[in-house]
Amino acid sequence: MTTLTILMAQINTHVGDFEGNTDRVLTVLEQAAPGEDIVVFPELTLSGYPPEDLLLRPSLDLRVAKCLDRLKSAVGERYLVIGYPRRVDGKLYNMAGVLHRGEVIAEYRKQCLPNYQVFDEKRYFQAGTEATTFRVGDVTFGLSICEDIWEEAPARQTADAGAQVLLNLNSSPFHQGKQAERIAVLQTRSRETGLAIVYVNQVGGQDELVFDGGSFAVDSTGDVVASAPCFDAATQSLQVSCVDETLQLTGEHNGGVPELLASTYQALVLGVRDYVNKNRFRGVVLGLSGGIDSALTLAVAVDALGPERVEAIMMPFRYTSQMSVEDAAEQSRTLGVSHKIISIEPIYEAFMASLAEEFAGTERDTTEENLQARCRGVLLMSISNKKGVLVLTTGNKSELAVGYSTLYGDMAGGFDVLKDVPKVLVFALAEYRNSLGPCIPQRVIDRPPSAELAPDQKDEDSLPPYDVLDRILELYVEQDYSAEAIIAEGLDREQVERVLRLVDLNEYKRRQAPIGVRITQRGFGRDRRYPITSAWKIGD
Secondary structure (H helix, E strand, O other): OEEEEEEEEEEOOOOOOOHHHHHHHHEEEEEOOOOOOOOEEEOOOOOOOOOHHHHOOHHHHHHHHHHHHHHHHHHOOOOOEEEEEEEEEEEEEEEEEEEEEEEEEEEEEEOOOOOOOOOOOOOOOOOOOOOOOOOOOOOOEEEHHHHHHHOHHHHHHHHHOOEEEEEEOOOOOOOOOOOHHHHHHHHHHHHHHHEEEEEEOEEEEOOOOOEEEEOOOOOOOOEEEEOEEOOOOEEEEEEEEEEEEEEEEEEEEEEOOOOOHHHHHHHHHHHHHHHHHHHHOOOOEEEEOOOHHHHHHHHHHHHHEEEEEEEEEOOOOOOOOOOHHHHHHHHHHHHHOEEEEOOOOOHHHHHHHHHHHHOOOOOOOHHHHHHHHHHHHHHHHHHHHOOOOEEEEOOOOOHHOOOOOOOOOOOOOEOOOOOOOHHHHHHHHHHHHHHHHHOOHHHHHHHOOOOOOOOOOOHHHOOOHHHHHHHHHHHHHHOOHHHHHOOOOOOOOOHHHHHHHHHHHOOHHHHHOOOOOOOOOOOOOOOOOOOOOOOOOOOO
């Protein structure tokens, strides 16, 4: 009988940090128990994922070779399974290699190169065509990489090559419901092929993407037999036993399918933490208006970085209600963050005085409202420059979609925490965060949303109710429905056509917006690339 222990190592890599990523791998190897025979790391561990055009740099091959040499010297009797980019005969491949006793004993070239949503691997890599297997004791293992497992052919090919256990290396980004999708796919593959499958995913934030870990394994019948936690770097072991050619996979569960609100909130926290830390900012500053968007942004920032690295600035104007001032102060006290009040009244008046001649003979309109937002943007960016902290903007996906935001005003900053969070979900996440402990004053959640840029202003004076708006946006932005298809879902024609027109018109703003955490299947950024200048009509 052969009994082997596999260690799933879901680590948080840093794109471009070849030496640092190698150090992280070596740390796991040093801390691994003596009986852990096979240690499996994620896709493109050495470069981090996605490395994008770093893959085009001429020094890539040398960097990868140096890191592999370090690992070959350290691996010893273990089998190290790890992902990296490597060039063969002038062609670059997304590789999975097996290192043992100072040698690379097997290499697999990724076959299915995703080129949709946030992925563009065909820009960089050639596709492999062949299965790869290696044997440890009485067990034959196969290799595959991420997208390969979403198609039947690579797994079938590996099974036909004699593999019993498929090791699948991943850099699979989070969106809502993703873990359940992964489990369903692996269950299908295992039942189609009879393979046991070990799925190892990376964890961490990389620009707008969040990788949620959640590594797990299924046996040859599709049952989940071991799981690692989501959103944390972790190692998780499982055992492979082979008795009379019958394979058994056993392990423990330290993870599962997280609840939607919990996983979404954790993704936001991890995305903020890694963006701030990996880019070496001292902390963050944000405008705390007393509204729900900035309140939720503050909560995420504190949970990501701790209160000592977060500064909240209330910037009142003549239209700011006393309730807003009080609620912002209360939340800051509750969370223990630095809180300051800087009025924009004198700054606004100075701008208006300078613009008096230019504005002579015109009526007040949104220009004066936008100027208030731009005064606030100038203050926050000045604090950022002076203190070396990152400005977090607070706009949500609904506002960004229809342009309910001000360029160089509330859009001024480095990272938008709620960029991919629709307004209805903002409310749900605020309630969820309060369920974990006191955080956001209840009347911030209960009051009608308002930008407070004009007397008695409410968002719904300019926009459809948010539940209606978010449904239209989901169908148009995330599911690519036409105007007529959305109307056929029972939504009002006038509202639909107006919202779609606003989405199309405001692409120019979104191109200038800061990045933010992606939590849906199509966010504004890498997912959705529409021209600014276009004669396309919403009815087409």
